[in-house]
Amino acid sequence: MERAAGAATARRQRVEEVVPAAARTILSLRDIGYELPQAVADLVDNSVSHGASRVSIDLHFDGTDSWIRIADNGRGMDTATLTESLRYGSMRDYDSDDLGKFGFGLKTASTSQCRRVVVASRRALSRARIEVRALDLAQIERTNRWEILIVGPAERPGHLVEPLKETTGTVVLWEDLDRILDYKDPWGGWARRKLLDRAEAIAEHLGMVFHRFLAGEVSGHKVEIHVNGAAVDPWDPFCRNESGTTALPEHDFRVASDEGMGIVHVRPFVLPDKGEFSDASAWQRASGPLKWNRQQGLYIYRANRLIQWGGWSRIRTIDEHSKLARVALDFSPNLDSAFGINISKAIVKLPTDFRDDIEPVVNQVARIASQRYRKGNETRPTGRTGASPMTPRPAFPAHPAPAASGLTPPATATTTRYTDHVLSAPTPAGSTGSSIEPPIRRAIEAAAQAAGEQEALQRIVDSLRRTAPEVASDLGW
Structure with a gap:
């Protein structure tokens, strides 16, 4: 036994603590990748997590x-919690539906935009006491120590504590806006306009990512958000208030993570075509911040907060014909590791197995969206003087769409599945076809034959059918 104890002592590794250099580290953390609206x-995530029903952003x-200034009427923080909130990697427990995760958000989001962050908090209405702490990059650069400042009553500007006079809650104040007012003349009219123009971008972004909270769709979490005094309206990516929106069958998929198994809920939607919207303004609003083509795709929600808005996450390519397709994916924070969620919650990666699972669902909603788009194009004028509506292009022979995890289209929708064709196959007898697409296809095929690359072209066509079936069908493949 004595020999075993001695061996254990001999194996014990000697250590020496190495504390990161505060000044250099904190400056590096400013570049994690936040834009102002995301920061x-x-x-606002923190405000929602602390039970706020109202959040006000003022520039x-x-x-x-x-x-x-970002002010809320949430629960507020006591002295110890407030101090801990300004620690990088703060130690606190997160609920299963908490919008926070890593203990970095308040600090990294704030210092990505400014050099001084002041946080004031009031915990109880029965007490007028307001605690204030500040994280000042100039102080840390001077001392090279991980220090925060205790801000006394005489040092507190009125606009910091004013929102807490009659309510509990927390106020975060960004000062020394070096990343926002990056102008040679910070007093000029250009700097003023740019700062105030940011309010519109912030409101648009918050209306999108928190639309469920703003609309009261999250039980017990109805939130009002105001930017420079104006209420933020929720932006529903799926236009569910439009009678022409089609909701396809919903699905649940099991996904494994470091914290165990979780469920991802998938809800596909096909939006109305332009002529089916209730009015032109509704169509314009539905285009979203990124506009129609880039807003198609996956809308990924973590604890009801939107973290990806559009794009197909490498399942398929963005295409004009499928721009009416949008798919909601919901998961809980226990799947963060599986989806690769980072500190800024701006990057999400679909697990490989899950991507394979939902590919049939994605392809089917894109097909139905493409049919709706084409049908709308057939009935709309081309916009050229004297032009008649587009002549529909005959489809290739259709077969019933294969079942995908039990997904079936609505009874009113028809889906077609384009079969493989020989590249040189002629246009079906009696078909007028398109006056443009067949010559393009024939020219490509003739060029491939002249170059002796028919097999290479066949591989390209096979890949095009998988990744962009609408484009392939447009070209007659």
């Missing part, structure tokens, strides 16, 4: 003394 949204221009 504000990260602070105030005053040259080099300009500031941005």
Whole structure:
């Protein structure tokens, strides 16, 4: 036994603590990858997680003394919690539906935009006491120590504590906006306009990512958000208030993560075509911040908060014909590791097995969206003087669409599945076809034959059918 104890002592590794250099590290953490709207949204996450029913964002221009304030009426923080909130990698427990995760968001989001962050909090209405702490990059650069400042009553500007006079809650104040007012003349009219123009971008972004909370769709979490005094309206990516929107069958998929198995809920939608919207303004609003083509695709929600809005995550390519297709994916924070969620919650990666599972669902909703888009194009004028509506192009022989995880289209929809064709196959007898597409296809095929690359072209066509079936069908393949 004594020999075993001695061996254990001999194997014990000697260690020496190495604390990261504060100044260099904190400056590096400023470049995690936040844009201003995303940085504000990260602070709104904290407000929602602390039970706020109202969040106010104000942008105030005053040259080099300009500031941005995010104030809420949530539960507030006591002294110890407030101090801990300014620690990088703060130690606190997260609920299963908490929008926070890593203990970095408040700090990294704030310092990505400014050099001084002041946080004031009031915990109880029965007490007028307001605690204030500040994270100041200039202080850390001077001392090279992980320090925060205790801000006394005499050092607190009125616009910091004013929102807490009659309510509990927390105020985050961004000062020294070096990343926002990056102008040679921070007092100029251009700087003023740019700062105030940011309010519109912030409101648009918050209306999108928190639309479920704003619309009262999350039980017990109805939230009002105001930007410079104006209420933020929710933006529903799926236009569910439009009678022409088609909701396809929903599905649940099991996904494994480091924390065990979880469920991803999938809901596909096909939006109305332009002529089917209730009015032109509704169509324009539905185009979203990225506009129609880039807003098609997957809308990924983590604990009801939108973290990806559009794009197909390498399942298929963005295509004009499928721009009416949008698919909601919902998962809980226990699947963060599986989806590769980062600190800014701006990057999400679909697990490989899950991507394979939902590919049939994605392809089917894209097919139905493409049919709706084409049908709308057939009935709309081309816009050229004297032009008649587009002549429909005959489809290739259709077969019933294969079942995908039990997914079937609505009874009113028809889906077609384009079969493989010999590249040189002629246009079906009696078909007028398109006056443009067949010559393009024939020219490509003739060029491949002349170059002796028919097999290479066949591989390209096979890949095109998988990744962009609408484009393949347009070309007659």
